[in-house]
Amino acid sequence: MNENKVIDEATNKQKYLADRFTKIIDKYELSHSYLFSGESGVGKLAMALFITMGIFCPNTTNGYPCGNCDECRRISEQQHPDVVIIKPDVQSIKVDQVRYLKDEFSKSGLEGNKKVFIIQDAETMTNGAANSLLKFIEEPGNNIFSFLLTTNLNLILPTIISRTQVIEFNHLNSAEFSEQLKQLGVKHSQINLMNNLTNSINFVRDWQTDDWFDKVQSVISKWFDSIANNDAEAFVTIQADLMPLVLDNKRREPIINMMIACFEDVLNSKYLKSNQFNFPKNENSIIRLANNIQSQTLICILEIILNCNQQLSINISFQNILESITLKIMNLLNQ
Incomplete structure (x- = not known):
């Protein structure tokens, strides 16, 4: 054999x-x-x-x-x-x-x-x-x-x-990449999110340095919970917890994409009844928001965050970008 x-x-x-x-x-x-x-x-x-x-x-x-x-x-x-x-x-x-x-x-x-x-x-x-x-x-x-x-x-x-x-060479399919992530020691709770963000093992290794990915996922999780609970603590989370993790410009895009992944969880829960979440610790907030949010509102939120990637090339403070989208999302959810 x-x-x-x-x-x-x-x-x-x-x-x-x-x-x-x-x-x-x-x-x-x-x-x-x-x-x-x-x-x-x-x-x-x-x-x-x-x-x-x-x-x-x-x-x-x-x-x-x-x-x-x-x-x-x-x-x-x-x-x-x-x-x-x-x-x-x-x-x-x-x-x-x-x-x-x-x-x-x-x-x-x-x-x-x-x-x-x-x-x-x-x-x-x-x-x-x-x-x-x-x-x-x-x-x-x-x-x-x-x-x-x-x-x-x-x-x-x-x-x-x-x-x-x-x-x-073709990209790895999701199952193959997930297996590689397991071999690299990526936590089970992070595999869906990693798969959603990249197909590059080099990126994963870089994100694992000093537990950067783990820390960012935890902060984005906290940010999402605050937004889902209409808590202004979301702004404090950006300033006090998230910005210290923006070590250089190349870390900004994955942070934006993690925020998108939060609301993709809401989208998948609402329409696909999926429980395979990018942010499994936020399951309760995800399901509650999915049950209450209007479809058009959810689409608008995703568009707001997606537009941030275009702003990254403009000389605008990254903190201002994140605080601006937080305000817009909370205003939409309060309407």
């Missing part, structure tokens, strides 16, 4: 691509260079290693690697001498790292005539490193394959894009 984790990840997260590449490998039609683009966690590295196994494995079946032989095992463990993986040195991939790649390009395979190079976070290459790599991507030599992995295709030099086959 095949218990190779790399194969499992590649085939579970991106089955269509895995099937596509096994056919390409079986027909000996593999291109020399690929650029894999997609959010973190969608299986780009696993797919590159899966294809590499197909290249090296002596026991392939219709291009599908066995996963159990010595070649597959060492590739899976990133220990194969003819498979070179480059990662950013601190924050970027530097020229010296590309020089090392060039040296490896110039050598024959240590154990055969095939070599594979995988460059993770390719968007972090300095311009010097990227330009230095161009010639070797364009003319790599026989049986040399390269895989560049990126979460942001817009940051890759057009000259590199033009010399590779770009493969766009």
Whole structure:
């Protein structure tokens, strides 16, 4: 039985691509260079290693690697001498790292005539490193394959894009992403909300730093309860509890989206009778508000919060934005 984790990840997260590449490998039609683009966690590295196994494995079946032989095992463990993986040195991939790649390009395979190079976070290459790599991507030599992995295709030099086959990776579906969140230690009470806000594991890891996400969810929960109870404490919550958590501009959008998620819970409770809430601790307030709020009022509230994302690009105090929408929502609920 095949218990190779790399194969499992590649085939579970991106089955269509895995099937596509096994056919390409079986027909000996593999291109020399690929650029894999997609959010973190969608299986780009696993797919590159899966294809590499197909290249090296002596026991392939219709291009599908066995996963159990010595070649597959060492590739899976990133220990194969003819498979070179480059990662950013601190924050970027530097020229010296590309020089090392060039040296490896110039050598024959240590154990055969095939070599594979995988460059993770390719968007972090300095311009010097990227330009230095161009010639070797364009003319790599026989049986040399390269895989560049990126979460942001817009940051890759057009000259590199033009010399590779770009493969766009699909988003994870909700169940797959939820499973990844569990593996990261995300609380059960936060999984629905995380799934609603992002499909990026990098964002999740960032939000988990210093329990930031947990703290913000708790404050937004308190804010929503105050609004649902027509309590002016909602304004104090913004000033005293929420604003200290706005550590930088990139934290503003997820906060707005969490506020939207509160009223999406009301919407789902009202029309779908759903009890799968983004804010499960607010269940009583959500159900009570869903039973009493008019449909048009609920739609207006969602529009008010949604419009905040447009205001983020304007030089307006974020605290003023949040206090303004709080006032508008409470006025609507009091009408």
